[in-house]
Amino acid sequence: MKKIIYILSFLFLATFKIAAQDLGFGCLGLVGGFAGYGMQTYQTQGINERVDFLNAFHKDSLNSPLKNFGQAAGYRFGINFFDQKFSGFNLSFKGFYQKFSEKNKAIIKSPPIEIAKTFEVKITMFGLGVDFGTHITEMLNWKIIKAAVIFSNADFIESEDRPGILTVQDDYKSAKTNIGYSISTGFVVYLIGNYISLEGSAGYNLFRFEELKKADGTVLTVNEQSDQPMPAAINNGGLAGTIQLNFNFPL
DSSP, rough: OOHHHHHHHHHHHHHHHHHHSSSSSSTOEEEEEEEEEEEOBBBBBHHHHHHHHHHHHHHEEEEEEOOOEEEEEEEEEEEEEEEOOOTEEEEEEEEEEEEEEEEEEEEEEETTTTEEEEEEEEEEEEEEEEEEEESSSSSSEEEEEEEEEEEEEEEEEEEEEESSSSOOEEEEEEOOOOEEEEEEEOOOOOOOOTTTTEEEEEEEEEBBBBEEEEETSSSBSSSSTOSSSSSSSBOOOEEEEEEEEEEEEOO
């Protein structure tokens, strides 16, 4: 972890020094922001076993079973602190925030009413990273490698909704922030010079969440009939893809 931070800091300072050797408007590169949408796969044996138990326990009264979890979607936005071209390549540094969620619902018959049971997984990430790329044409850039350190938190929300009664909701949160990594590659299409561009990328995010618990200390269990804590709510991250719009201006 410390080695990665040292490398990112060294690359930033070295590139800034190279850029500062020139004078004039834009000599220090570009700064700006971005906003977009992304997909994230993840492995969650524990939550899926809880889903399977609910479906089996209520199998004779299910109108609609719960689906398994493993693919979330959501938004992302961030800041490009620095983006500089040199010797046919470009190097940029960024910070970003992204939030993914996946929600599934089961409908249980309980005459004369129907009960809705909803499970939702939320994954929130803050990241600091570096992108290294090269221009293929004036309008197309290949970001050869995009690497970031990500700080993640997770929520598992279980809700029960009965007609005429307030919804009962249990929110289990990760006990601590997870530190993981993101590696990806992508392409940038410049729409208006270097100032507005469309970027798509694909890669892998690594993270893991073990114990989840409510604010009162109640731990998420393997199923709703058990007192055994769930050993790992989310075992690992997985493939991720994003598309975003970048806005830059020169320094």
